[in-house]
Amino acid sequence: MIPRAWTFIGCACLAACGTDVQLGVGPDAQISIDAPTGVFATGMYSLAFLDPIDVMCEGSLTGSEPSFMSITRASANLVDGTVSLVMPGENVLAISGTPIESAFGQPSVSLVPNSSALPPDFPQTIWDTSVTRDFGAGPSSTMQVARYFGVDSATASTPTAMQSAIAMFFQTADTNGDCFVTFAAVLGHQ
Numbered sequence: 001m002i003p004r005a006w007t008f009i010g011c012a013c014l015a016a017c018g019t020d021v022q023l024g025v026g027p028d029a030q031i032s033i034d035a036p037t038g039v040f041a042t043g044m045y046s047l048a049f050l051d052p053i054d055v056m057c058e059g060s061l062t063g064s065e066p067s068f069m070s071i072t073r074a075s076a077n078l079v080d081g082t083v084s085l086v087m088p089g090e091n092v093l094a095i096s097g098t099p100i101e102s103a104f105g106q107p108s109v110s111l112v113p114n115s116s117a118l119p120p121d122f123p124q125t126i127w128d129t130s131v132t133r134d135f136g137a138g139p140s141s142t143m144q145v146a147r148y149f150g151v152d153s154a155t156a157s158t159p160t161a162m163q164s165a166i167a168m169f170f171q172t173a174d175t176n177g178d179c180f181v182t183f184a185a186v187l188g189h190q
Contacts, residue, residue, distance in 0.1 A: 012146070039156045040093050042086050043189045047099045048180065049078040049166070054182040061170075061177030068141040068170070068179050076168060077102045078183060082190065093127050101148075103166060104131045109149055125154040126145065142170040143181065159189035 051073070053079040055065045064166035075081075083097035088110075096108035111127040128150030146169040155162045 039153045041159050044128045044190045045083050047078045048186050049073050050184045057179035059177040061179050064140045068181050073096050125152050126150050138170040146168050162187040
């Protein structure tokens with residue numbers, strides 16, 4: 001499911017940049033068969049979630065996107081704030097802080113390069129993670145069963161505005177319908 005989520009995370013628009021920006025796409029993107037390692041500067045960052053959201057539904061939920069547009073940062077427990085980025089290894093980026101705990105119900109998440117990604121839909125510059133658990137009921141009789149978080153390492157050379165995103169996965173009880181709700185985010189070095 002991680003690659004499916006990155007369809008939406010990878011296409012998240014960053015309004016703060018003033019233009020539509022796709023994660024991992026552009027002249028500075030490092031798209032190669034090997035994901036970059038050890039590329040993030042450790043330290044304290046501000047994490048800001050952005051509007052608007054991107055919604056895509058499929059299966060029995062095809063056409064249900066308007067129902068999911070009511071999800072807000074507040075209703076999803078997405079709070080802006082300070083996070084700590086640490087690289088305990090070349091291929092691990094640990095992020096912790098109040099915004100992570102609020103969004104995932106745990107104090108930290110560890111991101112790794114998504115080496116199974118295939119360009120152009122899934123940029124190989126994405127470091128991501130997933131947390132699977134019951135995040136509660138969603139619109140259209142769904143349950144939110146997972147959240148994904150990722151950072152685009154292609155933007156790590158500009159630590160004042162690293163592109164990132166969070167995707168929420170909603171699914172019907174019979175698993176015949178699902179929707180992804182994605183919020184773009186920006187990590188800025190403090």
